[in-house]
Amino acid sequence: VVVMQRNWIGRSEGARIKFPRAGGSARDFVEIFTTRIDTIYGATFVTIAPEHPLVETLAARAADPAAIRAAAQKFRGQDRTARMSGEVEKEGIDTGYSVTNPFTGQPVPVWIANFVLGEYGTGAVMGVPAHDERDFEFARKYGLPVTVVVQPEGPALDGATLTEAWSGDGRLVASGEFTGMDWEAANAAMTKAAEARG
Numbered sequence: 001v002v003v004m005q006r007n008w009i010g011r012s013e014g015a016r017i018k019f020p021r022a023g024g025s026a027r028d029f030v031e032i033f034t035t036r037i038d039t040i041y042g043a044t045f046v047t048i049a050p051e052h053p054l055v056e057t058l059a060a061r062a063a064d065p066a067a068i069r070a071a072a073q074k075f076r077g078q079d080r081t082a083r084m085s086g087e088v089e090k091e092g093i094d095t096g097y098s099v100t101n102p103f104t105g106q107p108v109p110v111w112i113a114n115f116v117l118g119e120y121g122t123g124a125v126m127g128v129p130a131h132d133e134r135d136f137e138f139a140r141k142y143g144l145p146v147t148v149v150v151q152p153e154g155p156a157l158d159g160a161t162l163t164e165a166w167s168g169d170g171r172l173v174a175s176g177e178f179t180g181m182d183w184e185a186a187n188a189a190m191t192k193a194a195e196a197r198g
Contacts (some may be wrong), residue, residue: 015191016122019046021098022107030099030110033121036131037194040103041175042149043126044139045054046110047092051118052076058095058110068093068112071106075114083114090115090138095108102197103176103190113138129165130157136165149175150183 014035021028030046048054050072059068071093075083082088092113101108108127115134116125129139129146139146146159152170172178178186 007167014121015194017102017126017194018062019102019108019126022098022100022147031122032124032126033049034126034185036128036184036187037190038172038175038178038188039076039128039131039149040101040126041172041178042130042147043101043108043146044129044147045108045127046099047113047116047125047127047135047138048110049123050114050115050120052112052113052116052123054124055112058097058112061166062096068095070111075112078114080117084117084120086115086134088114090134090141092138092142094142102194110142111142130159130162130167131167133165133167149173177187 001003010161012050014033015037016031016033017037018029030045030048043051059065062068066117075091078088081129090113092111095110095112097110098107116123127135127138129144131136131150136146146162148157149157149172150166150170151157151173152166152168157166168184172186178190179190
């Protein structure tokens with residue numbers, strides 16, 4: 001089945017990154033998969049699939065476990081094809097759990113979202129609303145920060161006034177030691193940096 005899926009869907013090249021919980025144990029993290037690690041400085045939240053194994057753990061830790069479980073159940077019941085294609089309205093619930101962006105050191109909230117599928121990558125993705133249309137719609141709906149980290153040629157993009165995500169090429173801004181690099185070169189350099197950091 002896995003071989004069939006790879007031949008049908010295609011293989012995605014990317015990186016798996018651990019977002020640890022501040023003050024948690026070495027095994028207390030959310031591992032995400034991304035094809036655009038160059039945008040990690042713009043990751044302002046993490047979304048996990050309603051099928052993700054962490055859902056029950058996070059529900060048990062939540063202030064309102066029943067609400068988390070009910071939302072996850074509702075999302076799991078939605079048509080999978082519509083969830084994947086974005087035909088359903090993007091919905092989510094804040095788990096009240098935060099992890100640390102390993103590149104910025106900043107805490108980011110973990111949401112359960114209906115547009116993330118358990119069988120893609122790790123079943124968890126970093127939310128980079130300035131550079132991904134689904135993340136952008138989600139962030140605007142729930143009032144989450146939009147941080148631009150890839151600037152195209154021309155007028156500078158501003159997260160506060162963006163009307164749609166910029167998923168094209170450009171140079172990195174507000175990205176620490178990688179600022180000024182072309183996004184493709186940064187993608188390779190940041191993957192190596194992540195590997196070196198474990």
